[in-house]
Amino acid sequence: MDEIRHEAMRGGCLCGAVRFETTLTATESHACHCEICRRWVGSALVCVTVPPDDIRFEGAENIRSYRSSEWAERAWCDRCGTTLYYHLLVGPQNYEVALGTFDAPNGVPMTLEIFIDRKPDGYAFAGDHPRWTKAETEAAFASAGEGT
Template structure:
């Protein structure tokens, strides 16, 4: 499903309305995402001009690398998004946490990255693209 979608954090202090152009989600299994969420980070990519936040005063961000930040609600601690902060690795989209959306089933998984870093505690079903750490770094120019 594409079009206008809504969502919010656990306590509702931060909510958003987003124009979704691709009805898909991606999964990251890197160590930072695992430690931040307690598992894999599942996200929906939204362009900055396509999202409007309510309660932005409750959004806190942490610079987790030289190229990105991670944000959460300061009231309930819900993971909100991962966002690039430099242009070197692609557009500065919001990788919004899938669980925030009112209709998370609208976004099938189309890609998993850092698949070789995934814990053996679970596996995601489906036939979708799966990239290793080496493949991700080669594709996006990281080190």
């Protein structure tokens, strides 16, 4: 069973120009090893899913985004370059907020890795959680009506 959190979770970029606040209900993270995420962050994107109505940004004028596919955009701080989020533009339109941008990122266990067969050999995340291949990831998202 997922741990339930009711207190606000805050975070932001390296320079402080962008801050955010969210109240999460389920505390879990996941990692994406797809080529786009790897090139965007320089490694795996480890993130937390946040519904669009549950996140508030301060300094939004400093957020820049790139539409990396028909269904999603990726955003960063325009001043310091910090990776902020992957935003799904279809379906639930959730934000996948980079775990490392939270002020207190501990206590958020990894529950899934996707595109595991695209992961570089030089690192591995510990833990007993599902690890989906590219084919498994695409099948799961296709059945849910979402893109990657």
